[in-house]
Amino acid sequence: MMTGAKSVCASHHGALDPQRRTAWPLETSPHPMQLTISPDNPLEWIALRANMVPVPLLHAQIMPVISKAVLEAADKGVFDAVAEGHITTDAIAQHCKLNPKATGELLGLLTALDYFEYHDGRFTLTRMARKWTLKHEPESVYGMMLFNNRVMWPWLDKLGTYLETGEGIHYHDHLNPEQWNYYQQAMVAASGSEAKEFGRRAPVPKALRREQRTQMLDIGGSHGQHSVALCKRYAGLASTIIDLPAAIEQAAPLLARLGMGDRVRHVPGNALTDDFGEAQYDLVLMSSLAHHFTPDQNRDVARRVAQALKPGGIYIVNEFIRPETGASPELVGSSTDLFYGLTSTAGNYSIAEIQSWQRDADLRTGKVVTYRTMPGRAMVIGAKP
Known part of the structure; x- marks a missing residue:
């Protein structure tokens, strides 16, 4: 229940600051997009309303795995491999030099997340994945995924220390040339559509x-x-x-x-x-x-x-x-x-x-x-x- 692709989806809420009054108009959608846990059927809706769903468990167990799986798939070249015609689990694993069993588990999750479609033992990229994950697509966020996986992810281990001290990492002071390159590629990826x-x-x-x-x-x-x-x-x-x-x-x-x-x-x-x-x-x-x-x-x-x-x-x-x-x-x-x-x-x-x-x-x-x-x-x- 609520652990598949629809667990984290776009929803809508009110304006960011309904009390703000400006001399110029505020140009905004009245319903900004949000990421929420949403029910797939009436029984799940009732369970959510009745506080029977362990939402913190989804945040603590499911979402970190989802994030890391997407980052590793990009870093290991899984999305590009499928785009190049490697469309079975064994072919993807061989091309990306991965373990076939682990690759099958990864592909199952990514299919549930709507990155792939699966028919008759073959994987194809969805329209969403083709636009946003492939290395050479003009609006791809591949650069951000690579930076987050290779540079940023270890920073999250320091969140507990930050909460205790209030002292941030100040990462601009510590990036080496290779990391600066990853960073700039990430900024391009993050800014393309914007x-x-x-x-x-x-x-x-x-x-x-x-x-x-x-x-x-x-x-x-x-x-x-x-x-x-x-x-x-x-x-x-x-x-x-x-x-x-x-x-x-x-x-x-x-x-x-x-x-x-x-x-x-x-x-x-x-x-x-x-x-x-x-x-x-x-x-x-x-x-x-x-x-x-x-x-x-x-x-x-x-x-x-x-x-x-x-x-x-x-x-x-x-x-x-x-x-x-x-x-x-x-x-x-x-x-x-x-x-x-x-x-x-x-x-x-x-x-x-x-x-x-x-x-x-x-x-x-x-x-x-x-x-x-x-x-x-x-x-x-x-x-x-």
Whole structure:
């Protein structure tokens, strides 16, 4: 009961923060996607309602096995093997140099999770698996799965220590060149679909909409997917990506293959210490970086961004959002909050906290754009008067 593919599924709840009032409209779905345990039939629904289902047992026993199985399948090349025509258990095991019995157990679980379909002794990839797991598919999350399996997974052993001390791992300080490469590949994988939506929906200043020549600063943008998405949409836009030298070393080839030439370029630097200049930029983006900084550091970045913006310029903080206390549950924002607390410096912030940094920098706040393709994530907008 409730241990198959439907045990963890998409469901819907209320808005992240129904009490928030903004000067600009909140662009969001009224029913953000959630991951929940859902019943397959009326009897299971009754059992859930009557608190007869040991939900913590599913969390403690089933879900860790599911996560590790998916990561190992990607790492061992199982998904690509099936795509290449190795479609029986023995053929997959032989191609991937795995034990046939263990491979059969793995394939059974992945079939229950809707990665494979099984007919007459043969496995085929589902539409979902073909798009998201294959190494060379444009929107594949393979890079993230490889990073999580080879680099991130051991970090979870330190969660107990983090809960006792509050001291995170600060992983950016300890990655070796190989791990930096895995990290950059993971960031590309994590950002692929989001960057496309960012390019379509990100608010931009009037000068950009009028196709005038405009300048963008992408703080910590490494792989450049967000900058590229906007530059492809607006011919007059050029973007400068500032990032740590070690990040640029691994990210430069990833940016180069996007073919944007001099319109999107890297500049080595440090978001915590660099002067961004004065009235130089029409648009500044800081994506997936605020959760690495303390509140005071984020407030200081916002101050320097405001100084660097031209009048009418826009500052976008693109982040996973920690739900407000008492708001509807949001599993992605809450889980990444704990994860970033463990692995970095701070964790996620609420929309109200992000807006407070922008207001302290004398930016006008209000507009929040929540992603349709990425639950728990939003663009928080500040504008220079």
